Amino acid sequence: MSPPRAARYLGTLLRRGAPAMAGATGGLDEEVADPARVSPLARMRRMAGPVDTAAQDNLLLRATRYVAMVPLVYRVLAVAGALVAFLAGDHGGVAPVVAVAVCSIALNLYGLRWLFRSTPFHGGGAVRLLVLDVVFTIAANLVVAATVPPLAFVAAMQVPGKHLLxxxxxxxxxxxxxxxxxxxxxxxxxxxVAWWLNNGVFNVKQAFAGLGTIVGVLVTATGALVLLGLGTRLALAYGIRHGREAERARQHRMLHDTVLQTLETIALPCSGSSEHQLSEMRRLARAQAIEVRQALEGAEGSGPLGEKLAALAAEMARDGLRAQLVMAELDPDTLTEVRQVAIRDAAREALRNTLKHSGTDRVVVRAEERDGGVAVVIRDQGAGFDAADRPPGFGISESITARLAEAGGQARVESSPGSGTRVTLWMPR
Known part of the structure; x- marks a missing residue:
């Protein structure tokens, strides 16, 4: 027995409407968000390809309900406009037309309020409202047709007609x-039937008179559904791809700033007895295990930036770097936790670079408010280097510059041979 044929995203979208976008993440592969140049049709075929209909994202499902805002707002405006045009003419049968218009606008305003409510979304409630809407649409056309004079029929039917569209x-x-x-x-x-109620004759030609306009609305809504669904799937594919790349970069930085740094420190020549060296390696291993565990559990350094920098200075002191911390008065709510952690981790990499390359064991770390944000300046009087002869490695480009850039900040490294190095980390509020 052959396996069941996989569902296609485009077909599912056309059959089920906007709620099908809740499964837009199912079945996504790397080809959908492949940055390589391909023809638009090829890209669309990939987006419209197989989908896992069992994969339903509740957040996307709740978000799809807002698609209904467009026809609801259209009907409020269109029905009101058709009513004004009808009242501007010298027609009879005003009362039923006004009543239908008021009920239509009230129903659509209630629908908008229902969309914006904060309670959880329930598909059953949405179906009941849509059934009520269809019943009202039919009833509104029949009531207006049966109650207005024949001379007012065409103008009056515009009011329920807009609701129908x-x-x-x-x-x-x-x-x-x-x-x-x-x-x-x-x-x-x-x-x-509406024409028969108003004129007493079933006119086939009149029955099809407005079909072209309605078909145009159907085609337009279908095109909007397809474009919205495919665009959502493509955006999710790119978001997943970039999220994976960002996570890989974060893991690379964590390994570089923790495990790799410790291994390099252990590999450096050590003075003293073998017992002392073994004890030092054990200390480094224990400290590294704690740091990696905190990174994996997401429990790194809570508290204001000053406490984070003070803990960092104590950490570097255990490795032999004496950091003098100069803190200006900082508002603890100036930076978000994400931005504080980005500055702290970038500062750790800068201090480790000082420990490994500068030839000095002293450094000054100054934190202050500057240019609408917070600046942390790390200054040493070590050997320095010529940036033209020494391109930035992974530590500067990824652990410092890229880390700050991801959080919205900037980093500047200034150095020259014999004059030490200054690293400026700046993060906006």
Missing amino acids: GGVALLTLALGVGYGLGLTVLSVPLAG
């Missing part, structure tokens, strides 16, 4: 093309 778009977006097509087909006998 919005209903086709609403069903297409919310439930799928099949439901929008069903209401489109239903509009033909509905228009014929």
Whole structure:
């Protein structure tokens, strides 16, 4: 027995409407967000490819309900405009037309309020509202047709007609093309019955008179659904790709700033007895184990930036670097936790570079508010280096510059042979 055929995202989208976008992450592969140049049609085929319909993201499911805002807002404006145009003419039968318009606008405003409510989203409630909307659409057309004079028929039917147009778009977006097509087909006998109620004759030509406009709305809503669904899938694919790259970069930085640094420190020549060297290696291993565990558990250095820098200075002192910390008065709420951690980790890399390359065991760390943010300046009087002869390695480009850039900050490294090195880390509020 052959395995069941995999569902296609585009087909699922057309059958189920915007809620199908809740499964847009299912079945995504690297090719969807491949940055290599491909033709637009090839890109769209990849986006419209196989999808795992069992993968449902609750956040996306809640977000798809906002697609219904467009037809609801359209009907509020269009029905009000059609009512104003009707009232501007010298027509009879004003009361039922006004009543239908008021009910239509109230129903759509309630729908908007329902979309924006904070309570959890329930599909059953949405279906009941859509069924109520279809029933009202049919009833509104029949009531207006049966109560207005024949001379006012064409102008009066514009009011429930605008509600009908919005209903086709609403069903297409919310439930799928099949439901929008069903209401489109239903509009033909509905228009014929409305004409018969008003004029006493079933006119086939009049039954099909407005079909072209309704089909245009159906096609437009279908195109909007396809573009919105494929665009969402592509955006999610790129987001997942960039998220994976960012996570890989974070892991690389963590390994560089922790395990690799410790291994390099252990590999340096040591003075003293073998017992002393073994004790020092054990100390480094214990400290490293604690640091890696904190990084994996996400429990690194809570508290204000000053405490983080003080703990960092104590950490570096255990490795033999005496850091003099100069702290200006900083508002503890100036920077978010993410930005404080980015500065702390970038400062750790700068201090380790000082320990390994500067030839000095003294450094000054100054933190102050500057240019609408916080600046941390790390200054040593060591050997320095010529930036032209020594391109930045992984530590500067990734552990310092890239780390700050990801959080919205900037880093500047200034050095010259014999004049030491200054590293300036700046983060906006």
